Amino acid sequence: MVRLYNLHPFGSQQVVPCQWEPEQVCCGGSDALFVAAGCKVEAFAVQGEELCRQRCAFSTLGRVLRMAYSEAEVLLLKLESDPIHGESVDHHPQETSNPLKEAEGVSNETSQLESEDFVICLKPMELIGEKCEQSGISVKLESTGLEDEKVKYLRVRHLLYRRFAPDISSYVLSDNIKLHSLQLLPIHQSGFHPDENDLSPKKEMPNLFCFFSLPHVGYLYMVVKSVELMSVYWYPEKSQQAVLTPQFLHVITSSRKDASVRSGTPHVAEAAWNLYLVNTTAPVQLYKEMVDYSNSYKTVKTESCLHLLSEAHLLVRAALMDGSQLEPAEKAELLEAFKESCGHLGDCYSRLTTEQSHLALPYYKMSGLSLAEVLARVDWTEESESQKYERGLVFYINHSLYENLDEELSKELAAKVAQIFHMAEPKQLPHVLSSPSMKNIDPLTALHYLRKLDSCGVSPVLVTLTKAAVALKMGDLDMYRNEMKSHSEMKLVYGFILEPRLLIQQWKGQIVPTELAIDLKETQPGLLVASVLGLQKNDKIGIVETDSFFKVLCGKDEDAVPQLLIDFWEAQLVACLPNVVLEELFFKLISQYVWRLSERRCPDTVPLRTAEDLINACSHYGLVNPWVHVLTTSDSLADKNYTDDLLKLQSLICSPSLDVASIIPFLEPLSEDTVAGLSTHALCHTRLQEYEQCIDTLLERCPEAVIAYANQELKEDHWILWWKKLLPELCQRVKSGGERSHLHLSLLKETLSVIAVGLDLRDFLNVLPEDGAAAFFLPYLLFCSRKKSLT
Template identity: 45%
Template sequence: MVSPLTLYQEMAEYSQNYAENNPQSQSLRHLLSEAHLLVRTALLQTSKRHQDSTGDPDEKMATLTEKQELEEVFRQNCSQLGDSFSRGSPKDCHLALPYYRMSGLSVTDVMSRNRPLPGSPHSYGPGFLFYLKHYLFEETDETLSTETADEVIDIFSQSEPSLLVTVCASPCMKNVNPARTLQILQCLEDTAGVSVSLTITMATMMLHLGNLPQYTELMERHAEMLLVYGFIEEPRLLLHDGGGGGKKEQVCTTALARQLANSQPGLLVAAMVALHENSKVQLEQADFIFKELSCDNSLQVDFWEAMLMASSQDAVIQELLFRLASVYIDRLTNTISNTTSKQKSLKSAEDLISSCSHFGALHPWLTVLNPAQMSSSQHQEALHKLQACFLSVLLAALLCGPSLSVGTVVPLLERLSEETTWGFSLHLLCATRREQYDWSIEKLLDRCPQAIIAYANHHLQDKHMALWWTKLLPELCDRTRAAADGSILLSVLNETLVVVAMETSPLEFLELVPDDGTASYFLPYLLTCSQRNVKA
C-alpha cells in the first residue's frame, strides 16, 4: 500500500509541470487541493494513532516522526495553495488568507514570495493584498523590521493609497522609517486632499522624528472636535490592543497618546470618551490607559467626569458615580494629610454642576454652612483648604443630584470626620437623603443654627412640613430657654413661628405653645394665625 507521504510527493512532482506552464491554471489548483485533503486526512489519523498508542516505544516514536513529516508537507502544501490564490482572480482571492496562515509563514516570507519579478507587468495579486490587509488590521505581537515595514508602505502607496493611514496605525509598523513615510503621506495629501486622520498620522511621524514645532503645527490645523472625529475613524492612532488574545488589560498607549497626555489632556479625554461612546474601547481599557498615563489618577478622574456628561447607559452612569464619589472622598482624606494632586482638573466644580445633570445645584443651606472664605494667610494651608472646598463641592453636588444612590456612599463617608465643616455638611446631606430629619435638625442646631431655616425651607416641605412644629419648634424652644446667649436661636425661633403660624389653625397653634411660654411673645404669631384663618 502506498503511504500518504509517498502519494503526496508524487502529486507534488506532478504539480510542478502545471506550475511551470500555467501557475494560475485550475488544474494546478485542483491538484493542490486534492493533495491538501490527502495530507490533512492522514495527519488527523496519525495524530489520533499517536495519542492512542501505549505499547512499543519504537512504534510510538515512528508515529511521532510520521506526524512531524506530515505536518511539514502540510505547511508546504498550504504555502503553495496560498501562492496560487494570492495571484488568482478577485473571486477567490480571500482564500489566500487561511492557507497562508496554516502554512506558518511569517509576513516577511509571504511578501518575499509575492514580489513582482523585475520587468514583470504584473503587480501584487489581490489575494496577497487581502492577506496583508488582514494582517495589518489585526492586533499582533509581531513587529516588522524597518526594511519590511517600509516595503509595506510602498506596496500600499502603489496599490491602495487610501489605506495608508490605517497601515501606519498598525502596531506592527512601529519600526517604519518616519521621514520616508512622511514624504509618502505628504504626496498622498497633495493628490487626495487634506483629511483629519491623515493630518494626525503625519503629526505622529513628526513626533517620531522629534520635531515638536512641526508636530504642533499639524495638530493645530484642525479644531479639537474634528481631531476627535479623526481618532474615531482610526482609534489605533491612540491605543493598541497589544495582542494577548483581546484581554481587557492587554491594551497600550501610542507615542501620540503619551504626548497628548502632557500637552493636550483635554483632547485626549474627549477622544477617549468618543471612542467609548462609539464602542471602539471598553471602560476598563480606557481606565488602564489613563492609569498608564497619569500616576496621580487626575486624568482618569477627568475622563470619568467627561464620561458622566456623555453616557446614556444607566449601568455605566451608576458605576461612574460610585467611582467619582470614592475618589472625591479619597482626595478629601488625602487633603487632611497634606497630599495634593499635581495636575489641575480640566473642569471646575461650577462647570460640572452647570453642564452635567448628574451634579445637582447646591442646596442654599450649604452656602450658609460653608461660606466661601479662607481665613488662613498661609499659602500652603490656603491651597489645602481650597482643594478641600473644591472636592467637597463636587461630592455635595453629586449628593444634591438625582442619580447617585446614597446607600453606596454612606460606608465611604465613615472615613471622613464630622469635625470639619465640609465633613459635617456631607454627613448631613447623606442623612437628609435618607430622610433622617430628626437627627439632621438636632445636628444642625448644635453646629450652625443660623443655617436651619434655609435647611427647613428646602427640605421640610409637603409631607415633611409637619416637622416644623413637631420637631423644629420644640427643639428651638428648649434650646432658647437653656442658652446663655440665645440671640441666634431667638432669631431662628421667630422665623420658625412665622412659618408655623401660616400652616396651622389657631387651636393647633395654641397647643404648640409651651406651658411655661411667655404669652406676650407668642401672641403676635397667634394673632397672625387667626387673621389668616378668618380671611380664609
C-alpha cells in the same frame, strides 16, 4: 495482469488467487480480505509475510448476498426499553431499516401492482423518524439470547426509511435503482477516561455515517444524534460497488472488454480466478510527490498549481482527522506537512487573481508563518515602482496589520509594505503606517508616501494626523504643530475615530499610548479626552481598556487614579453613553472625590471642568440646595480644589439618577467632624427622608444652617416637623443656655414666625410648650389673633 494508470493515491498492486469466481469482497480491518462466491468464503492475508496467502475458507448456509466486516436637614434500528417498566436505555450502535429488505419490498410491491395494460412506478421516498412506520415494512423483535422477561420491555424505534425508484421521465432500466452497497462508517475520537487514576485510552463515536450506493448515485446519512442526509454523490459511469473511507470514496465501475489484454500471471493449479488488490501510498509520501509536481506550474501562475496543492492539503487533513491509528511520530510529520501545505496554498491565493484571493489569510494563519516570513516568500522585482501586487497578498497583509501580532517588521520589510500599499491600496496607507508592527519604518519614507495621498480620496484629517504622528517621531515640532492646527478639534476627533491606533496601541497584551497621545496629554488634554470618548462611543475601545490607557499614559499604577481619568469619567457622564453603566460610573467618581477630600489631596493636573460646568452641562449633576452652601462657607481654610471636589460630590448626591442608599458605604472615610463629611452625610440622610436625624446633626454641628434647611426641606407632608421637631428642640436649647443661647434664641424666633404664619390661633397654642413664658410668646399670639380677625 491488470495495469494501473494515473491512479495517484495508489502505489502498487497484488494478485490474490481465488478458487471460485469472486462475487462479494470485504476488507477485514487493515490486514485481511474476505472473498465470497456462492456459499463459500475465503479469507486472505494482505499484509506481512503471508502476503496474499489464504488464511482459511468456510462455507455458509446459503448464498452470500451481502458481506460486511466490523469489530461490533450493528443493526440499523434503535432499541429502547419501555420507560414505564424499566429504565430508558439506548442500545448502540444504531440502525436504519435494511436496504436489501427495502429493495425486495419494492420489487414485490411493484410486481403485484403490474397488470397487462399498465405498469405502476413507485416514487422515490425518504422517511425519517416515526414516519418510517409508514413504509409498510414490519419489524418483529425476537429474543436472541436476552431473557424473555426483558424482551417484552424492549421496543424498536425507526430512524430512516429510504425507497429508491426510477425517474419515469428518464425511462431507465430497473437495474439502475438496485442497491448494491451498504456501509456503516463510524468516526472515532481517541481520548482518555475522565478519571485521573485511569489513563487507559478510550474511543468515543461522535459520528456514525450510513452510506447507500446505487449504480449511478450514492447517499450519505448521519445517524447518531439525528438522521440527516449529508451528501449525494453522482458517478460519471455505472458503478458495480462503492466503499466509503474517511479519506476517499472508492467506486468500482464497469472504466471495458478488450481481447488484447492477457493475463501475465503464472498458472496456479488450485486457483481458477485472480483478485487484484491495490496498495495505497503513505499520505506524507503522496503529499510530497503532489507538491513537487505542482512546482512545475508555480512560475506560470495557473490554477493547476492551486488544484494540485488543494488535493494535497485535503489528503493530509483527512489523514489527520483519522488520527486515532497514528503513532506520535507519524502525527507530528502529518502536522508539519499540514502547516507546509497551508503555506503553499497561501502563496497560491496571494499571487493568483481569483475570486477566492481572500483565502490567503486563513491559510497563512494555519501555516504558522509570521508576517515577516510570508513577506520573505514574496518575489520582489527590481523595478519596485512598477511592481504589481495581487489582491490576495494585499488582503493578507492588511488584515494581519490590523491584528495585534506582537511582531515588529524590520526597516526594509516595513518599507516594502508601504510600497505595496502605495501601489495597490493607497487608501489603506494611513492605517498601515499606524500599525505597531510598522514602528521601524523610516519616517522620511512614510512622509514620501503620505504626501502622494492628496488626490487618492483618503480622508484629509486622517492623512493630517498620520503626518503629525510621523513628524513628532522625527522631532519636527514645527511641522507637527502646523498639521494639528490645520483642522478643527471636532475633525481631529473624527480622524482618531477612523484610526484609533494613532492614540492607543496594544503590544503583547498591554495597552501602549503612542507618542502622539503623550504629547496631547501635555498640550491638548481636552482633545485627548474627547477623542478617547469618541472611540468608546463608536465601540473602538472598551471601558476597561480606557481606564488602563489613562493610567499608563499618566504613569500611575493600578491603584492610583490620575485627574485625566477622572476628567474622562466626568465626560462620560456628560455624554450619556449608552454602553456605560451609570451606577458603576457614579461609584468611580464618588470614591475618588471622597478619597481626595478625606486625604486633602489636590489633583495632579488642573481639572478640565469645574463643578459649575458639570452642573450646567449634565443632568446627572444635580443642583445643590442653598442650605448646603451655608455649611461649606463655614470652612474658611478650604482651598479652591477642595471646595470644587466637595461641590462635585454634593452635586452627584443631589442627582436624580443616583440611588443614594448604594453610595453610603463610599462616604465612610469622610468624618462628620469635617465640613465635607457633615454636608455629604446630611444630604444623604435628607435624600432618604431622615429629616429628624438631620435636624439633630445640624443643631449640634452648624445651627446657622437649620432655618435654611427647614425652609428648603420641611415642606408639604414634612411641614409638621417645624413644630413637632424643630420648635421643641430650640425651646430646650434656649432654656439650657450656653455659648450659643443667643443663636438658639434667634433661630427660635424665626421658627415661631414661620409657624405663626402657617397655623391658626388654636393650633398655635397647642404647639407651644406648656412651661414657656407667656410674655415671650405674646407677640406671636397677637399676630395669630390679628391674622384670624383679618380673615
